Amino acid sequence: MSQKRIAIFGSTGSIGTQALDVIRANPDLFSAEILTAQSNDELLIKQALYFNPNVVVIGDEKKYLAVKEALSKTDVKVFAGEAALAEAASMDCYDMMLAAIVGYAGLRPTLNAIELGKPIALANKETLVVAGDIVMRQAAEKRIPIIPVDSEHSAIFQCLVGEGRNKIEKIILTASGGPFLGKKPNFLVNVKKDHALQHPNWSMGAKITIDSATLMNKGLEMIEAKWLFNLDAHQIQVVVHPQSIIHSMVMFNDGSIKAQMGMPDMKLPIQYALAFPQRIANDFPRYDFKKPNNLSFEEPDLKTFRNLALATDALYKGGNMPCILNAANEIAVFAFLRNRIGFLDMTEMVEQTMAKVHFIEQPTLQEYFDTDAEARDFAASLVHM
Ligand code: NDP
Numbered sequence: 001m002s003q004k005r006i007a008i009f010g011s012t013g014s015i016g017t018q019a020l021d022v023i024r025a026n027p028d029l030f031s032a033e034i035l036t037a038q039s040n041d042e043l044l045i046k047q048a049l050y051f052n053p054n055v056v057v058i059g060d061e062k063k064y065l066a067v068k069e070a071l072s073k074t075d076v077k078v079f080a081g082e083a084a085l086a087e088a089a090s091m092d093c094y095d096m097m098l099a100a101i102v103g104y105a106g107l108r109p110t111l112n113a114i115e116l117g118k119p120i121a122l123a124n125k126e127t128l129v130v131a132g133d134i135v136m137r138q139a140a141e142k143r144i145p146i147i148p149v150d151s152e153h154s155a156i157f158q159c160l161v162g163e164g165r166n167k168i169e170k171i172i173l174t175a176s177g178g179p180f181l182g183k184k185p186n187f188l189v190n191v192k193k194d195h196a197l198q199h200p201n202w203s204m205g206a207k208i209t210i211d212s213a214t215l216m217n218k219g220l221e222m223i224e225a226k227w228l229f230n231l232d233a234h235q236i237q238v239v240v241h242p243q244s245i246i247h248s249m250v251m252f253n254d255g256s257i258k259a260q261m262g263m264p265d266m267k268l269p270i271q272y273a274l275a276f277p278q279r280i281a282n283d284f285p286r287y288d289f290k291k292p293n294n295l296s297f298e299e300p301d302l303k304t305f306r307n308l309a310l311a312t313d314a315l316y317k318g319g320n321m322p323c324i325l326n327a328a329n330e331i332a333v334f335a336f337l338r339n340r341i342g343f344l345d346m347t348e349m350v351e352q353t354m355a356k357v358h359f360i361e362q363p364t365l366q367e368y369f370d371t372d373a374e375a376r377d378f379a380a381s382l383v384h385m
């Protein structure tokens with residue numbers, strides 16, 4: 001394999017830094033060509049000095065001078081601002097984008113990369129939740145692959161390799177259950193941010209860690225799976241598997257089930273997506289069948305974790321409903337992380353926003369943008385933000 005030039009959008013985040021670990025460990029295979037951050041200028045500068053990319057972008061324009069100054073002795077091009085982030089994705093200097101920005105903000109750059117005909121390694125699930133139909137259609141038109149980085153979707157993708165046109169009966173998305181597995185609303189009502197930020201199996205960015213604690217993450221992943229694998233809503237099942245060893249499964253139309261297993265380590269799906277169809281040898285810890293291994297499975301508690309029920313509703317309803325759900329959830333998580341609302345209030349906020357913002361069955365891209373803005377405004381008005 002010749003060296004692949006990677007554009008990492010969101011290089012300072014949990015996924016972004018782990019992707020750079022993979023690139024650092026495999027310099028013959030990969031180079032980092034574009035790096036972007038929102039406000040973490042210090043880490044972006046460090047990364048740029050080490051990887052010597054073609055371009056860096058800092059979202060926060062106030063940080064431009066600091067980054068420019070620090071990289072003045074290099075030939076790294078420095079840009080700043082939201083528009084520059086999207087424009088950088090249109091620069092033809094890379095072979096694959098790793099979409100690792102968190103939230104709706106990742107949509108624009110990813111659409112631009114697709115427009116340019118670049119394959120996408122997709123971590124940013126919100127892109128597909130908001131506008132999955134348009135993203136997948138445009139990718140198909142450009143004949144470029146969207147390779148999932150999300151561990152569950154990477155698992156399903158890996159199970160589908162070699163299956164050609166064989167029919168999927170359903171997919172089984174595994175969920176760890178998060179830190180509050182088995183808890184009831186009378187406990188959750190008092191949960192504070194520090195507790196919710198402690199995930200038992202994975203170390204991730206703040207937003208997805210809260211989403212994992214509320215099970216919204218699994219709801220977003222159901223919608224992500226629908227678009228990635230062209231499934232109907234009823235073909236997507238969620239099973240709680242607290243050990244996070246089976247990363248997800250596919251049941252085919254003969255009843256046979258394939259699972260992808262391994263230790264919970266995001267570097268694996270990241271390097272799989274970057275190197276696909278090759279696998280890269282590594283010395284990451286291995287799963288050991290000789291050790292006690294009580295792998296268990298149970299139904300999710302939809303009465304307690306109502307976010308998963310709301311996301312399932314949005315999945316079945318379609319149209320702009322997942323976009324509404326996502327926008328309200330982004331505001332809710334933001335408010336919770338700032339101690340403005342309680343743990344269970346996040347669900348209330350999403351539910352009220354879904355009931356309020358007007359439904360569109362087949363939105364255009366502009367209508368998705370408008371829906372996102374309207375849903376954010378309404379959700380924010382609920383907490384006077
Ligand atoms: P982090 O919060 O750790 O990192 C987010 C990255 O995006 C950072 O580089 C951040 O810059 C940048 N960013 C934040 N806000 C904006 C914005 N408004 N505009 C442009 N850039 C922005 O998130 P994660 O790495 O945890 O997650 C990234 C995506 O991957 C999410 O969509 C998540 O759902 C998905 N994912 C993550 C997994 C994980 O293990 N972490 C697993 C599966 C999926 P700065 O550092 O400057 O703030």
Ligand code: MG
Nearest residue numbers: 150151152221
């Ligand atoms: Mg996941």
